[in-house]
Amino acid sequence: MKKVLLVFGLGLFLLASCKKDYTCACKSGGQVLTSTTIKDTKKNATATCDKNDIAAVGIDCSIQ
Numbered sequence: 001m002k003k004v005l006l007v008f009g010l011g012l013f014l015l016a017s018c019k020k021d022y023t024c025a026c027k028s029g030g031q032v033l034t035s036t037t038i039k040d041t042k043k044n045a046t047a048t049c050d051k052n053d054i055a056a057v058g059i060d061c062s063i064q
Helices: 002-016 042-050
Strands: 020-030 031-040 061-064
Touching: 020 042, 031 042, 042 061
Parallel strands: none
Antiparallel strands: 020 031, 020 061
């Protein structure tokens, strides 16, 4: 029984950390200016998307 739980837990961990497609949308004034697809983990995709923010102009990018 312990081996089954160990294999199940390992499989769940691998599925949770796999790369998926995330959409990064950059908006200004409520309008979407650009939208790109990032294939990575959610943490890395969010970090990549946030690098596109331009606060001085009012452009905010976030994962959709």
